[in-house]
Amino acid sequence: MIMTLPSFIQIYNELITIPTISSVTNEKLDYSNKALIDKLANWFADLGFSISIQPVTGTRNKFNLLASYSNDSNHTQGGLLLSGHTDTVPFDEGQWTKDPFKLTEQNNKWYGLGTADMKGFFAFILESLRDIDLKTLQKPLHILATADEEITMAGAVHFAKTATLQPDCTIIGEPTSLIPIRAHKGFVSNVIRVIGKSGHSSDPEKGINAIEVMHLVIERLLQLKQKLKDEYHNESFAVPYPTMNLGIIHGGDAANRICGCCELVMDIRALPEMDIHSLFDILCHSLKPVMDKYPNRIEVKYEVDPIPGYECKKDEPALQEVEKLLNQSAQTVNYSTEAPYLNQISPTIVLGPGSIEQAHQPDEFVDMAFLTPTKETIQKLIKRFCC
Template identity: 45%
Template sequence: MSKQTPPLIQMLGQLIAAPSISSTTTEHDMSNLAVITLLAEWLDNLGFKTEIMPVPGYPGKANLIATLGHGPGGLVLSGHTDTVPCNDELWKSNPFRLTERDNRLYGLGTCDMKGFFPIAIEAARKFINTPLAAPLIILATADEESSMSGAQALVDAGKPKARYAIIGEPTEMTPIRMHKGMMMESIRITGSAGHSSDPSLGANALDAMHAVLSELVKYRNHLQQNYQNSAFSVNVPTLNLGCIHGGDNPNRICGQCELEYDIRPLPGMGLSLLREDITRRVRPIEDLFNVKIDCRPLFPGIPSFETDKNASLVRMAEQLTGHTAEAVAFGTEAPFLQSLGMETIVMGPGSINQAHQPDEFLALDQITPTVDILTQMIQRYCVEVQKENTGV
């Protein structure tokens, strides 16, 4: 074991002490380079070949691809380096200092998901002097919590290449083989203002928005009548009307109004087709109310994700954890890695119930079992590769 790479808990402490918030709000958004640099140094010391990959168009943001061994196939252990913003005053301890109490490790990102990296590195240490038949790749991405720009940059670059991928999001080590997609969309209506005493003096954007809202509710009903998947606790696609802004005074015809909403599509529902459906449904409202309607995504979106229940990686994860693979409503980077040709699951320590909350924590008793499971995964997919075609 390299003396230059710290023990697991010390690694986690250093990662927590390196703030890496990503946010759609400029004043909260930070670089993730401090985290990437730490991981690259530790993995380089262990003999990994490390590549720091700047994210195009996002200054101060980078991915890390660290590879042990070479050749085709192999296993990716992947996580994102960023966290959501936090309210320091709501925490019982400093969110940027790792704090142990009640058999838990507290700090921003402990479970979502900086804690996965030291655990993955601890499992990887066991194979430093073992000949690998296929490579082990530790992947660290940028901006999962905001734009998915890091994952998209990987897709655009066509790397890394491997056969299997485990994304260590907090699932309490229950394997996840399906999740819904996520779209955040805007509909902006531009009318014309005028004196409210005479409606003919303007074109009321709020009146038009009322018609748009009715059309969206009808479309939601249509989706839920035609798409269901019993693997999900909420077994239908959802369309949430999130926030609306418009007008400036009660005695003035509303000249502009904007709605922001989200859709959580089921696997098999394409984002672009959903956008096309909505645009087609609301477009006639323009002529009806003499307004201009602009439909646009607030970010590119996260596709839905599904790995076959009989896939090798799913069966192996079920065998090692004792949990049947499940489906979740939240989105991850899984569809991006899957699009690179990897059989992919989501599985990591910690609970999603602690993510994005004050006093986020990782339970100490989840660390050793997770190291053991990842060790067995590395053994199976990087050392015993000849078993790939014979089942688990």
């Protein structure tokens, strides 16, 4: 195999240097990932991978990359898929002490936006391939790079709908401190808007105060919160029930004016076995008494498309193989990943270098101690599922 790759540090730095921020609300902060996709495509092509780049529908010039290597004409069945997302969250400029778009080595850590979450995973993959003779592989090896994981999961959704391959195992390299993750909760974010009737505060009966109506809404939500806690349990999770958080509320503009509009943004973290879309109906049913009292004044909608929960069953052979390789039992987490979508294609495990505690944080970093064990882990996975 002809090795034309740059050094690990150069690869890592080039990935971090390219801004790939995703944002729903601010188009100026929503960067295309095309430059990063092209760079990855060139590196994997140099190693002999076949390359497919697909535009992702419903995005602002975003793309998925699938790089595949197979020594067999049956290049879609079996083998291993290593997956990661190419985008990052925005950064708080005043809180970073390092350049977010430069890989900085300091205190035995690599700093930069996306080092842990999770552009750096591709650098670890490429480093791991240096010592593997791809011509010896008996089953396909696929590398997937997706778009918009941080906001809509559009890249993973698109891939799950269009993919023809069926690997034996998929690994998503989110920062799990190299602990295999087999399940996580779903995420539903709803916006509840109350439209009142404004007027002068000296005569409240001539208006409808949206804040007061929202107070009734919140009473119903807190009842639903307790109901979900009482009726649904999964002891695999540290928090073994669905949670609800009232995250943002705002309304009104002056003390002497009846509030004409009040808006609440909330989320529910659903257990994997729960139907993520039925929660919308459950929410609306819970609010029905207030909606009936104030017809056409309460609106409920999704803030973003809901993300289902995910679970790879404990008796799944691929999961058992990964646990055996790592000599470590799989765990569960509360945050969300692309696993619900890729799990539709093949058994999916979340496993990667770095700590989730660094994700979305100023001065994001990966500890340099992860280099050797991550390289060894990826090589073990390739040898197990592709040889």
